[in-house]
Amino acid sequence: MNYRFIVYILGWILNIQGIFLLVPSLVALCYREESGFSFLIAAGISLAFGALATVRKPRNCLFYAKDGFVSVALGWVVLSMSGALPFLFSGEIPSVFDALFETISGYTTTGATILTDVEAMSKSLLFWRSFTHWIGGMGILVFVLCILPLAGGNNMYLMRAESPGPSVGKLVPRVRSTAVILYGIYAALTAVECVLLLIGGMSFFDAVTTSFATAGTGGFGIRNSSIAEYNVFLQNVIAVFMVVFGVNFSVYFLILIRKPKQILKSEELRTYIGIVAASTVLIGFNIRDSFASVWSALQQAFFQVASIITTTGFSTIDFNLWPTFSKCILVMIMFVGACAGSTGGGIKVSRIVIAYKNIKNGIESFVHPKSVRIISMEGKKVSNEVVRSVNTYIVLYFAVFVASVLLISLENFSFETSFTSVAATLNNIGPGLDGVGPMENFAKFNSFSKCVFMFDMLAGRLELIPMVILFSPWIWRKNH
Template sequence: MNKKIIIYVLGWILNMEAVFMLPPCVVALIYKETNGIWFLAVASVCGGIGFLCTRKKPANMVFFAKEGFVSVALSWIVLSFFGALPFYFSKEIPVFEDAMFEVISGFTTTGASILPDVESLSKCMIFWRSFTHWIGGMGVLVFILSILPLAGGYNMYIMKAESPGPSVGKLVPRVKTTAKILYGIYLFMTALEVILLMIGGMSLFDSLTISFGTAGTGGFGIKNNSMAFYDSYYLQGIVTVFMILFGVNFNVYYLFLTRHPKDALFSEEARAYLGIIGVSILLITINIHRGFGSVFAAFHHAAFQVASIITTTGYSTVDFDFWPEFSKGILVVLMFIGACAGSTGGGIKVSRVVVLLKAVKKELDSLIHPRSVKVLKLEGKPVEHQVMRSINTFLGAYIVIFIFSVLIVSLDNFDFTTNFTAIAATFNNIGPGLAGAGPAKNFSLFSPLSKYVMMFDMLAGRLEIFPMLLLFAPSTWKKS
């Protein structure tokens, strides 16, 4: 284990967090809020520790899978710990585990909140809360890779550990250039949404914070009733479209940029993702249309909630906990499917679901035709045995963690729907669940133990499980 390179990476994380805390300071100055001093104080501490950790490069700058995965897991824990301090020191969230829960929910783009009254927060705290979504959406280490060549070709291990999906490839030969392309697309799409929301009459502050939540598919509302506050089909429609766009694999956008629209349009995962969205919207619209004034209104709200749940954003325009059981069932299924690999969304990922369904079909065919030889393909390319093994292992770990999490949370003695959907919402980085964890409720009712379980689940879900599990494996810390 190359511990020096891990400390070096953590130092850069703290340096970046110090920079990220400056915009809330500016917001505090604009709105004349004294709580902005806490961001400045924590930024100074982060910058000081970061400087000490990065002032001298380690002699050995090369690291492998183990260092990459451990660096990512520890980076997100360190990022969350210091990110929670302004909430805690300002007493706007006076309980530390609540402050940690809120900021982990922000960085992991989950959007589950313990706050019963979001609007009581100061503007700088609301901004920071939403900004954590944008920071965590693409991944802070991906951002660092775009500006800092850490370890030659080996920094692909960091991108693999932090990027969602069964496998991560480079768009171009250099990882640094790949990271720059990803963040360039991310920044452009965010800026475009901000402009379109402002055209619809939304203020700059609201446009920025809502766009941060959409881009990171996080969904922290800045109003107590989330997007229902903005009673405008235009504004809600813009957010619906961008939630869907940010749930698409960013490789598709890269293909459009490089003038390969045919390859982009025929992306198997993207087509499956859009197909699931379309069918879900149609079924829910049919199921709920009697509860709305018109079919269009039902379609509008169905589209918004389907986009919000499958992309794991978590915004809401209505309290869908009052919808018919069939519609709620569809939304729960979408919680598990999630968005595309290589997007900012969470969940199991569409690509994994497609591969698993193809594997089932292949197995059924082999039972009927034992001598036939069929190759499992995705995007026209054979799925390697290593990828298939990784998907199966991921699914096994996912099920085990999910079951144990539900059991531990059940100690709070809430109903099954609340417990089950609370874990589904946090583990899949969605935000709202159903019943006691529904869109009109919050997570403050859970015990500290349950909150720590859900904090772990949020981090594990965002980092694709294995980086977090490796922290607890004794072999990780043994000398090679």
């Protein structure tokens, strides 16, 4: 384990965090809020520790997969701890556990909150909550790779450890160039959404913060009613962009280099769009009697389906009151999640497709035991390594899920609350059902449960492996 180089990376994360913390201080200056001093102090602390860790570049720059996993996991922990400081220093969230919960929820683009009155917060802290979504959506290590050639050819380990999906590849030969392209697409789509929201009549502050939350598929609202008080045009813009940010970003790269035929070959994209369409139609007709017209029911169904499958967590209505059939569909797509290589959470559509094909081949082998079958996607063979990683991930996912539900159930809330609260945090969604529905929050849980949720949010965002490795004693032994 290259400890010195890991510290060096963490130092650069703190340096970048310090710069990010200066942005909401400018917002505080514009609105003449005293909370701006909290951001300046937090930025000073981050920059001071970051400078100490990066004053000298280590001589040994050898970097392996285990170093990548540990760096990413520790990086997100350090990022969350420093990001929680403004909440504590301002006194607007005085509890350490609550401040960490809110910050981790922001960075992991979960959107679960402990706040009972969002609108009572200062503008600068509301901006910071949404900004953490945007930072965490693409990943802080990906941003680091944009500006620093950290580890030569080995920096792919960082991107693989942080990026969502069963496999991560380079869009172009250089990893640094890939990171720049990803962030360029990310920023451009965010800007387009912001402009459309402004055209629809949303205020500049609301448009910027909502765009940040949509782009990161986070869902922190700046209104107590989330998105409900905005007009239908604005709701539809947000819904469409939630779906857009749930698509694998390599699709947009293919559009840029004018290779639309390759996009049509994407099984993951077709499956993703199909699930969104089917879920919208089924829920729309199930809830049609509660609305003035079928079109209104479909519009509301589409928004909630887009919000849940992309794990954004915005809401326009209390779907906790919908029929059981509709709620069951929402719970099921909570687990499916968005596409690999997007800012969304969940198991990911590509893993679902690969797992389905693997099960199908397994069943057919009982009938024809001597036949040789391969799994393919987009016309290419899926390697045994990827299939194995998918199987490992799914088993590990449900092991963490079951353990978390059991731990949360010690608080003796309803099964629906305990089950969907874990589903909402592990899948980085935000709202669940019953006690954690779209009109509820997580303030009711004790500190122990919040710690479980914080682990789940980080594990879900980092695809489980980095967090599991971080807490595995064997990884710290010298012979590993």
